[in-house]
Amino acid sequence: MLPLLTSPQIREADAYTIANEPISPVDLMERASRAFVSWFCNHFPDKKNGITVYCGTGNNGGDGLAIARMLNEHAYKSISVVIARFSDRASDDFNANLKRLQQSSIPVTELKPGENPPDENSPVIIDALLGTGLNKPLEGDFKRLANYINSLQRTVVAVDVPTGLFSEGEIPADAVAVKADLVITFQQPKINFLLPDSARYIDCWEAVNIGIEENFVRSLNSPYQAVEDKDVRKMLKPRHRFSNKGTYGHALIVAGQEETMGAALLSASACAYSGSGLTTACIPKSGLTALNASMPELMAIPRNSAEVPAIEWDKFSAIGVGPGLGKGEDAKALLADILTNYEQPVVLDADALNLLSANREFWLELPENSILTPHMKEFDRLFGEHKSWWTRVQTGIEKAKEYKVNILLKNDYTIIISPDGKVYFNTTSNPAMASGGMGDVLTGIITSLLAQKYSPEEACVIGAYIHGKAGDELALPGRLNVVLPSQVAARLPLTMAKLMT
The missing domain is CATH 3.40.50.10260 (YjeF N-terminal domain)
Known part of the structure; x- marks a missing residue:
C-alpha cells in the first residue's frame, strides 16, 4: 500500500x-x-x-x-x-x-x-x-x-x-x-x-x-x-490442482423484483465470473426464465412476495443482498430473516442499505465484519447529510469502528474503511464505467471473494480493484467509450488471471 x-x-x-x-x-x-x-x-x-x-x-x-x-x-x-x-x-x-x-x-x-x-x-x-x-x-x-x-x-x-x-x-x-x-x-x-x-x-x-x-x-x-497493483497481486490466490467447486465456496445473491431482475442477473453473474464455486440467486419466481436463459451456470431459489422462503442460510459460504430487492414488506422480512439467522459477514448493497437506514433495529443484528457498499446518497441516508467528502470519510471511520463493519463508499477513487479505522483508496476505474448496474456487479464480486475465504477487508480491497481494473482494460484508448456492467463481469476471469501471473 x-x-x-x-x-x-x-x-x-x-x-x-x-x-x-x-x-x-x-x-x-x-x-x-x-x-x-x-x-x-x-x-x-x-x-x-x-x-x-x-x-x-x-x-x-x-x-x-x-x-x-x-x-x-x-x-x-x-x-x-x-x-x-x-x-x-x-x-x-x-x-x-x-x-x-x-x-x-x-x-x-x-x-x-x-x-x-x-x-x-x-x-x-x-x-x-x-x-x-x-x-x-x-x-x-x-x-x-x-x-x-x-x-x-x-x-x-x-x-x-x-x-x-x-x-x-x-x-x-x-x-x-x-x-x-x-x-x-x-x-x-x-x-x-x-x-x-x-x-x-x-x-x-x-x-x-x-x-x-x-x-x-x-x-x-x-x-x-x-491500493497499488502489487498489493492485489499479493492478495489474490491462484487456483490449484485437485481443487473443486466446493473449494471455492457457495455464494448466495438475494436480489431482484419482477421489474428489477437486471440487477439480480448482473450481481449473480459477476459472482460466478469472479470465482465462486457455486452461485445461487434468490430471485422472484417470475425471473427464473431470464436467469436460466442468461446464465445457465447459476442456481436459483425462487421466492414470491407473500412469504419468506424457507432457506437454510448457514449452508452458504457468503451472502450478498440488496440489488433491485425493493423496499417493501417482503424485502424487509427477507432481510430480517437473513440478519437474524446468518452469523457470518454479509454484503449489503442498494435496497438492503435503504432498509437498514429505515429500520435502525437491523443494526443490532448486523454480523460483525459485514460489508456495506453505499454510494454517496445511500451513505447520507445511513449516517446523516454531509456537506463534504472529507466529513463523509471521517464519519465512515467513526461508524465502521462503532458497528464493527467494513464500509465501501463508492467514488471515482472508491474508499474502503475497515473496522479498525484504516482507509484504503482504490486506484482503478474510469469515467467509461459510469453506467447503471456497476454497483450490482461490484456486490457480486465481493460476495464471491467472501465465499472463497478472503477476509472481508481483503474482499473489499480486491473486489474494488479488479472491478475497476476490468473496466480500465475495456476502456483503453481506442477501445470502448462506454463500458457496460455485463462487459465488466465477463472480463473478470481474464483480469484476475493477468494479476496472478
Missing part, C-alpha cells in the same frame, strides 16, 4: 530524509524540482511557448524558482518569474534559489501588497505560490492573485498542491484556489486529490518520486493508504 500522508507527516518525512540520508534542505528541493521538470518536459515539449512561474516566498516558491532556472537550462525560450512578496518573511531555501536564479537572464517581477500583477501573455502558468502548509482559506492579496490567474484561462500546472487547496481536511464550498489543469505532486498524492471535492480545482495529477525515505514514511502508520 502507498501511504498517504497529512501535511504535518509530509514535513516530518522531509525532515527525516534530510537528517538521515543525509541531504541539505536546498538539495532536496533541487531534487524535487528536477523531478518536476523531468515530467514537465516530457509532456510540454514545445520550448517556444512562454511560461510564467508564480512564486510565493516559502519553500513552494523556492521550488518554483528552481523549476524556472532548470527550464531555462533545458532551452525553454521564454521563461519569466513573478514573485508574490506579500510579507517580509522568506524561507532560507527560497532565498538560496533566488540567488541562483539571479545569475541567469530570467526576468523577475516582484508583486508587493496591493499591487496588480503585470499583464500576462504566457500560455502556460506554473503555480508555486503556496504549498502544503496552508491551513485556512485564501484571503487578501493571495486570494486576488488566485482569482486573477483563474481569470486568464491559461494552461496551469501546479507545483505539489494548487494554491488555496488544502492537502487534507474539509474544503469549504466557496473556497478560492488556483484551478490547475495538472498538478505535479511530490512522492504521493495528497489525500484531498482523491476526493470529489477537489474536482473543481484539479483536472489531473501526477506524483513524482523525490527520494523520501520510504521505510520512515511507512513507520508513520498513516491510516490513509492507496
Whole structure:
C-alpha cells in the first residue's frame, strides 16, 4: 500500500530524509524540482511557448524558482518569474534559489501588497505560490492573485498542491484556489486529490518520486493508504490442482423484483465470473426464465412476495443482498430473516442499505465484519447529510469502528474503511464505467471473494480493484467509450488471471 500522508507527516518525512540520508534542505528541493521538470518536459515539449512561474516566498516558491532556472537550462525560450512578496518573511531555501536564479537572464517581477500583477501573455502558468502548509482559506492579496490567474484561462500546472487547496481536511464550498489543469505532486498524492471535492480545482495529477525515505514514511502508520497493483497481486490466490467447486465456496445473491431482475442477473453473474464455486440467486419466481436463459451456470431459489422462503442460510459460504430487492414488506422480512439467522459477514448493497437506514433495529443484528457498499446518497441516508467528502470519510471511520463493519463508499477513487479505522483508496476505474448496474456487479464480486475465504477487508480491497481494473482494460484508448456492467463481469476471469501471473 502507498501511504498517504497529512501535511504535518509530509514535513516530518522531509525532515527525516534530510537528517538521515543525509541531504541539505536546498538539495532536496533541487531534487524535487528536477523531478518536476523531468515530467514537465516530457509532456510540454514545445520550448517556444512562454511560461510564467508564480512564486510565493516559502519553500513552494523556492521550488518554483528552481523549476524556472532548470527550464531555462533545458532551452525553454521564454521563461519569466513573478514573485508574490506579500510579507517580509522568506524561507532560507527560497532565498538560496533566488540567488541562483539571479545569475541567469530570467526576468523577475516582484508583486508587493496591493499591487496588480503585470499583464500576462504566457500560455502556460506554473503555480508555486503556496504549498502544503496552508491551513485556512485564501484571503487578501493571495486570494486576488488566485482569482486573477483563474481569470486568464491559461494552461496551469501546479507545483505539489494548487494554491488555496488544502492537502487534507474539509474544503469549504466557496473556497478560492488556483484551478490547475495538472498538478505535479511530490512522492504521493495528497489525500484531498482523491476526493470529489477537489474536482473543481484539479483536472489531473501526477506524483513524482523525490527520494523520501520510504521505510520512515511507512513507520508513520498513516491510516490513509492507496491500493497499488502489487498489493492485489499479493492478495489474490491462484487456483490449484485437485481443487473443486466446493473449494471455492457457495455464494448466495438475494436480489431482484419482477421489474428489477437486471440487477439480480448482473450481481449473480459477476459472482460466478469472479470465482465462486457455486452461485445461487434468490430471485422472484417470475425471473427464473431470464436467469436460466442468461446464465445457465447459476442456481436459483425462487421466492414470491407473500412469504419468506424457507432457506437454510448457514449452508452458504457468503451472502450478498440488496440489488433491485425493493423496499417493501417482503424485502424487509427477507432481510430480517437473513440478519437474524446468518452469523457470518454479509454484503449489503442498494435496497438492503435503504432498509437498514429505515429500520435502525437491523443494526443490532448486523454480523460483525459485514460489508456495506453505499454510494454517496445511500451513505447520507445511513449516517446523516454531509456537506463534504472529507466529513463523509471521517464519519465512515467513526461508524465502521462503532458497528464493527467494513464500509465501501463508492467514488471515482472508491474508499474502503475497515473496522479498525484504516482507509484504503482504490486506484482503478474510469469515467467509461459510469453506467447503471456497476454497483450490482461490484456486490457480486465481493460476495464471491467472501465465499472463497478472503477476509472481508481483503474482499473489499480486491473486489474494488479488479472491478475497476476490468473496466480500465475495456476502456483503453481506442477501445470502448462506454463500458457496460455485463462487459465488466465477463472480463473478470481474464483480469484476475493477468494479476496472478
